[in-house]
Amino acid sequence: MILCSRGASGLRGVTGVLYSDPVTLTAPPRLLLVHAHPDDETLTTGGTIARYAAHGVHVTVVTCTLGEEGEVIPEGLQGLAVDHADQLGGYRVGELRSACAALGVADHRFLGGMGRWRDSGMVGVDANQHPRAFVVGDPEEQVAALEAVVREVRPQVVVTYGPDGGYGHPDHVRAHEITTEAVRRVGGVDRFFHTVASRSETEAGVRALAEAPGLPFRLPEPGELPTVADELITTAVDVSGHLPAKLSALRAHATQVSVWQDGAGHASYALSNGIAQPVLGHEYYVLADGDPTGVEHDLFGGLFGGRDADPQGPR
Numbered sequence: 001m002i003l004c005s006r007g008a009s010g011l012r013g014v015t016g017v018l019y020s021d022p023v024t025l026t027a028p029p030r031l032l033l034v035h036a037h038p039d040d041e042t043l044t045t046g047g048t049i050a051r052y053a054a055h056g057v058h059v060t061v062v063t064c065t066l067g068e069e070g071e072v073i074p075e076g077l078q079g080l081a082v083d084h085a086d087q088l089g090g091y092r093v094g095e096l097r098s099a100c101a102a103l104g105v106a107d108h109r110f111l112g113g114m115g116r117w118r119d120s121g122m123v124g125v126d127a128n129q130h131p132r133a134f135v136v137g138d139p140e141e142q143v144a145a146l147e148a149v150v151r152e153v154r155p156q157v158v159v160t161y162g163p164d165g166g167y168g169h170p171d172h173v174r175a176h177e178i179t180t181e182a183v184r185r186v187g188g189v190d191r192f193f194h195t196v197a198s199r200s201e202t203e204a205g206v207r208a209l210a211e212a213p214g215l216p217f218r219l220p221e222p223g224e225l226p227t228v229a230d231e232l233i234t235t236a237v238d239v240s241g242h243l244p245a246k247l248s249a250l251r252a253h254a255t256q257v258s259v260w261q262d263g264a265g266h267a268s269y270a271l272s273n274g275i276a277q278p279v280l281g282h283e284y285y286v287l288a289d290g291d292p293t294g295v296e297h298d299l300f301g302g303l304f305g306g307r308d309a310d311p312q313g314p315r
């Protein structure tokens with residue numbers, strides 16, 4: 001918030017008009033999300049991005065790698081994979097662009113520029129040692145690259161994963177580490193959130209899918225999907241009005257995600273492991289730093305002096 005206060009003589013605003021009364025200029029809400037690979041922005045926060053972008057929030061997404069090590073689902077695109085042409089990263093840039101367009105993201109960046117750091121793969125694979133692997137990269141350089149974005153964008157709210165990266169992927173853990181440090185160094189960020197999945201809502205979603213005839217994916221075993229206990233969750237963002245955008249963005253990541261809808265209200269997606277995941281009406285967050293007042297249903301709730309950053313509310 002930029003407060004223009006002045007004495008009796010008044011101050012000239014940028015247009016040269018002499019103000020006679022105090023005027024409060026409010027900075028537009030800005031949301032920065034830091035993700036490890038193309039598709040993570042949609043899988044974990046796609047509804048949230050679509051909702052805030054639709055309501056005029058300036059949404060910036062930073063992606064740390066090109067996702068070169070991903071497995072490829074469509075048969076006809078298998079040749080892109082790392083053990084064939086190794087062209088998946090470049091291909092996924094296009095998928096990410098389409099997803100960002102579906103979600104309404106106007107400001108997307110790759111950390112350090114496109115291709116600076118490479119997908120490190122899952123824990124223990126050879127790709128962890130690649131000279132450009134994100135986890136091999138100098139954390140100082142990575143923090144500095146993100147710090148520059150934070151200083152430029154000046155987001156009130158920043159989102160990334162929790163300390164375990166959500167499900168333990170080394171690049172997600174590194175994204176958490178560098179984002180935490182960049183936010184600490186820059187200061188001035190009002191709230192820092194970790195994106196998480198609600199245990200109870202995920203389980204309810206899986207139960208609903210179990211009743212859905214024709215589901216082409218295998219149902220997860222209890223505890224197989226990464227979730228957190230609901231008592232840890234501080235914020236549930238209603239994204240039910242933005243699921244068409246999220247589903248479009250999921251479909252854009254066709255090398256990584258299969259999407260299923262039955263026309264009767266059921267929707268699910270699966271990664272290359274073929275495990276059914278529910279598409280839920282809320283996305284969930286843990287407030288890691290910042291004022292919790294008003295945070296229950298809105299990442300920006302209460303930050304604007306009582307004026308809702310999301311004035312149209314859920315839709």
Ligand SMILES: [Zn+2]
Binds near residue numbers: 036037040169172
């Ligand atoms: Zn990822």
